[in-house]
Amino acid sequence: MAEQNFDMIVIGAGPGGYVAAIRGAQLGLKVACVEREHMGGICLNWGCIPTKAMLRSAEVFHLMERAKDYGLKAEGIGYDLDAVVKRSRGIARQLNSGVGHLLKKNKITAVMGEASVPAKGKVSVKTDKGTEELTAKHVVLATGARARELPGLEADGDLVWTYRHALVPPRMPKKLLVIGSGAIGIEFASFYNALGADVTVVEVMDRILPVEDEEISAFAQKSFEKQGMTIRRKAIVKGLDRGKGTVTAHIEAEGKVETAEFDTVISAVGIVGNTEGLGLEKLGVKVEKTHVVTDPWCRTGVEGVWAIGDLAGAPWLAHKASHEGVMVAELIAGKNDVHPVHPDRIPGCTYCQPQIASVGLTERQAREKGHEVRVGRFPFIGNGKALALGEPEGMVKTVFDAQTGELLGAHMVGAEVTELIQGYAVGQTLETTEEELMHTVFPHPTLSEMMHESVLDAYDRVIHI
CATH class of the missing domain: 3.30.390.30 (FAD/NAD-linked reductase, C-terminal dimerisation domain)
Structure with missing residues (x-):
């Protein structure tokens, strides 16, 4: 295929990438946006949005159970998990199509396929129709991240889930183990607990939600325990024995290893950056602990190559990615009144109960x-x-x-x-x-x-x- 030339190529159409592409187009740049899976990225399709839709269902269910407290009557209260999931997926699909519309509206060339950067200013995309060669003075890496999987705790989609499995569950867990008490782990623990699962959360640190203020963490733990959750801090899951319909977890705490049986495990032990297959090492882009190293302006140190969002490290938040995308697009377009994103001014939210x-x-x-x-x-x-x-x-x-x-x-x-x-x-x-x-x-x-x-x-x- 003939080589296509652009001012800026964005690899990844998540909340960092598609926002960067739109802002670049607004500023008069000729922009291409490459996505290998879903417009809107993980956040829109498998993260922020569908989880909030499911949590809203759990919240309404919780309120229905408390109808008497409000002077109301509600009998025969129940839920349809398949319908809850269907609503969640429908909202994700609606927004997914919306991103495609926004790119088209802003005259951005959208390319679906697997991208690599064989050299500065060059992007090669493997598509269903073959390989497309794109060139641009500036390439913005916005490939995001995925769930971290620890040895012995790998997800199988049946007994052991990642966040993706938890969003389209094959069944309602009865006895659930959540490994990790960050935002992802706690949100799923809250959702399934609200629907009646017996939930245990295991956290290796000395408190849950370890990035939060200590008083807030302590308050949240008391609230979760009041709702029936079991919280185990300063504990680590050493291994999982998978049987027929059950998982035996080996949990170490205070030097002792105990076993406990569950029918479902959700592993929420962090994320790793999607750096593979891009050709970053050959390009000279520095990667540490699976994340691209950047300066406060999201520059990688390789001229014309930028990295934003989860790929560029913590905090792993969609709104941080979006603001970085805007900043980079404005720098590329030559704007002078551009400010770096200040990490201490980025709000963090966890949508549990x-x-x-x-x-x-x-x-x-x-x-x-x-x-x-x-x-x-x-x-x-x-x-x-x-x-x-x-x-x-x-x-x-x-x-x-x-x-x-x-x-x-x-x-x-x-x-x-x-x-x-x-x-x-x-x-x-x-x-x-x-x-x-x-x-x-x-x-x-x-x-x-x-x-x-x-x-x-x-x-x-x-x-x-």
């Missing part, structure tokens, strides 16, 4: 960085809207620099906190201080009032506790 959200430094991190801190807290039980919603469990925590008033971090657990956290994220971007937050009028009655009260509490001015 209760929800968890955070941005910035934890209290421990702030102190370790040498800050003298002021910390504020406000409980959901002191908020009228939370009580009206029937969601009195939760808290908002804010961390400030005691000398300057800078908002260093904010951490939340409770209903709808994944929607609230953006208020603090905007505040950090605007370099807000406690004074400006105190002077901001928060509407009543809303959950957001707790954000205000937490700030007031940090400075001994809290009203409602």
